[in-house]
Amino acid sequence: MAWLDAVLQGALTGGLYALFACGLSLLFGVMKVVNLAHGDLAVVAGYVAVGIITVTHVPVLWSFLIVVPVMGVAGYLLQRSVIQAALARGELTTLIVTFGLSVVIENALLQFFTANSRGLGAGEALVRSSLHLGPRLQVAWLLVVIFAVAVLVLLGLQYFLSRSQYGRLIRAVADDREAAQLAGCDDRHVFGIAAAIAFGTVGLAGIAYGMYSQLSPSTGTDTILLFAFAAVVIGGLGSLWGTLLGGVVLGVAQQIGAQIDISDDVLAGYLVFLAVLVLRPQGLTTRRAGS
Amino acid sequence: MTQPAVVRPLLEIRDLTVFHGQLRALSGISLEVQPGAVEAIIGANGAGKSTLLRTIAGLHHPSQGSVLLDGEDVTRTRPARRARAGIAMVPEGRRLFPSLTVEENLRVGASYARRGPWSIDSVYDLFGWMRERRRQKAAQLSGGEQQAVAIGRALVANPRVLLLDELSLGLAPVVVERIYTTLPQLLAAGLTVLLVEQDVGQALQVASRVHCLLEGRTTLTGLPSQLTREQVEAAYFGLRGATTGGVGHGVA
Numbered sequence: 001m002a003w004l005d006a007v008l009q010g011a012l013t014g015g016l017y018a019l020f021a022c023g024l025s026l027l028f029g030v031m032k033v034v035n036l037a038h039g040d041l042a043v044v045a046g047y048v049a050v051g052i053i054t055v056t057h058v059p060v061l062w063s064f065l066i067v068v069p070v071m072g073v074a075g076y077l078l079q080r081s082v083i084q085a086a087l088a089r090g091e092l093t094t095l096i097v098t099f100g101l102s103v104v105i106e107n108a109l110l111q112f113f114t115a116n117s118r119g120l121g122a123g124e125a126l127v128r129s130s131l132h133l134g135p136r137l138q139v140a141w142l143l144v145v146i147f148a149v150a151v152l153v154l155l156g157l158q159y160f161l162s163r164s165q166y167g168r169l170i171r172a173v174a175d176d177r178e179a180a181q182l183a184g185c186d187d188r189h190v191f192g193i194a195a196a197i198a199f200g201t202v203g204l205a206g207i208a209y210g211m212y213s214q215l216s217p218s219t220g221t222d223t224i225l226l227f228a229f230a231a232v233v234i235g236g237l238g239s240l241w242g243t244l245l246g247g248v249v250l251g252v253a254q255q256i257g258a259q260i261d262i263s264d265d266v267l268a269g270y271l272v273f274l275a276v277l278v279l280r281p282q283g284l285t286t287r288r289a290g291s
Numbered sequence: 292m293t294q295p296a297v298v299r300p301l302l303e304i305r306d307l308t309v310f311h312g313q314l315r316a317l318s319g320i321s322l323e324v325q326p327g328a329v330e331a332i333i334g335a336n337g338a339g340k341s342t343l344l345r346t347i348a349g350l351h352h353p354s355q356g357s358v359l360l361d362g363e364d365v366t367r368t369r370p371a372r373r374a375r376a377g378i379a380m381v382p383e384g385r386r387l388f389p390s391l392t393v394e395e396n397l398r399v400g401a402s403y404a405r406r407g408p409w410s411i412d413s414v415y416d417l418f419g420w421m422r423e424r425r426r427q428k429a430a431q432l433s434g435g436e437q438q439a440v441a442i443g444r445a446l447v448a449n450p451r452v453l454l455l456d457e458l459s460l461g462l463a464p465v466v467v468e469r470i471y472t473t474l475p476q477l478l479a480a481g482l483t484v485l486l487v488e489q490d491v492g493q494a495l496q497v498a499s500r501v502h503c504l505l506e507g508r509t510t511l512t513g514l515p516s517q518l519t520r521e522q523v524e525a526a527y528f529g530l531r532g533a534t535t536g537g538v539g540h541g542v543a
Contacts, residue, residue: 165402169402180399185403
């Protein structure tokens with residue numbers, strides 16, 4: 001039963017990791033930008049949520065109504081200014097620029113909010129209560145909710161990319177930027193929209209992590225970014241559903257590692273990550289975003 | 292600014308010079324395309340034909356000279372804006388969106404369409420086979436079929452000027468022939484065409500006016516009916532005795 005429990009908990013945690021990963025995957029799939037500031041931006045979103053909740057007293061669960069649009073606008077502006085300028089100088093430049101952004105954000109957070117960690121109290125109902133599946137098998141409602149949100153986000157992204165006008169333009173620009181421009185499509189605006197959506201999901205990831213655990217200025221790089229990378233690589237770069245699979249595999253590997261020895265959880269996750277990199281570098285799924 | 296008494300060229304290129312790094316790809320090219328005309332640019336590999344079309348579409352920036360669409364200077368306008376203003380290009384190598392279906396390719400083309408006679412349906416009518424295969428990925432089509440979709444993608448934008456870059460490249464002669472047979476229908480619908488073609492025979496057949504480039508310079512312009520084979524060959528290969536026609540050389 002303990003093993004089954006580990007697999008179940010791990011799989012559900014995979015939803016959280018998929019939420020970390022889908023923004024990273026989308027930005028890479030569309031504009032070949034590896035956003036090293038991804039995790040830090042999620043932490044910023046979490047802090048924004050903390051601030052909003054303190055000031056307006058909205059329930060934690062509903063803070064996303066403000067945080068996601070704020071992150072979306074930030075994503076659009078960041079794309080049109082810093083990232084676009086870096087892209088114009090070559091794809092590798094974006095690595096350096098987003099790395100710089102990561103350092104700046106992390107230090108700014110330290111400066112203004114100190115190194116103390118903060119959580120988003122999701123309320124007793126969600127954190128303490130569990131869904132009972134058997135005599136010794138139960139899962140926290142919070143994880144179930146986060147997993148459901150991740151699936152909804154992925155479904156929404158999939159629908160948006162494959163059916164909507166802007167989704168189609170995003171795929172066209174990702175396929176052939178010049179040809180898209182010849183069709184009258186402003187590639188910079190379209191990339192801005194894609195970045196806005198990716199950042200919106202980063203906002204959700206930040207809130208979810210704040211409810212699941214504690215946020216501190218360094219959480220972005222030492223946890224969120226790394227887990228997002230692992231999930232994306234395991235699942236397959238640029239594949240939306242691959243991020244969910246990657247997240248689940250990572251989560252299960254960590255929980256099984258913890259069963260063997262409680263301090264082995266993170267290590268076990270990275271061992272799977274390494275194994276995939278060596279044995280199947282294209283990831284477990286090879287489908288492209290939106291197809 | 293222009294006198295209304297004279298028919299204003301729909302597309303006008305004035306003294307265009309373009310560099311690729313150190314290389315001077317175009318030197319002082321001028322040409323005018325009248326509404327409803329088919330202007331053909333011929334020339335050997337590396338003569339600067341594609342560079343000229345790409346500069347008109349906005350993909351290259353000239354170091355000198357200007358591009359005017361219906362009298363309006365668009366030299367500093369970005370490609371997307373030019374497309375919306377009515378300059379559509381079928382790029383060399385077709386450049387479809389490979390992961391999109393045929394219909395999605397056309398819908399991207401129609402995203403910023405002007406008003407006009409062309410729609411996705413009328414493109415399906417023009418190319419009979421396309422409707423049935425609209426759900427296929429563009430990457431799965433043959434070269435000739437991809438070329439037809441690329442033309443359709445440009446048509447659905449209802450452009451005022453259609454730039455065709457090397458339609459015949461990499462296609463069997465029969466397929467090229469079939470694609471060029473659609474040209475009269477496009478003209479009948481009111482389109483103006485500027486095309487680049489390595490296949491001189493094909494170009495002379497469809498063009499109302501020919502413009503020959505050699506190493507980035509104009510070596511010959513004229514009406515196809517008034518040009519002799521020797522003149523064209525001389526201009527094409529840069530043999531001595533090449534003559535330059537009257538149009539365009541406004542460098543004072």
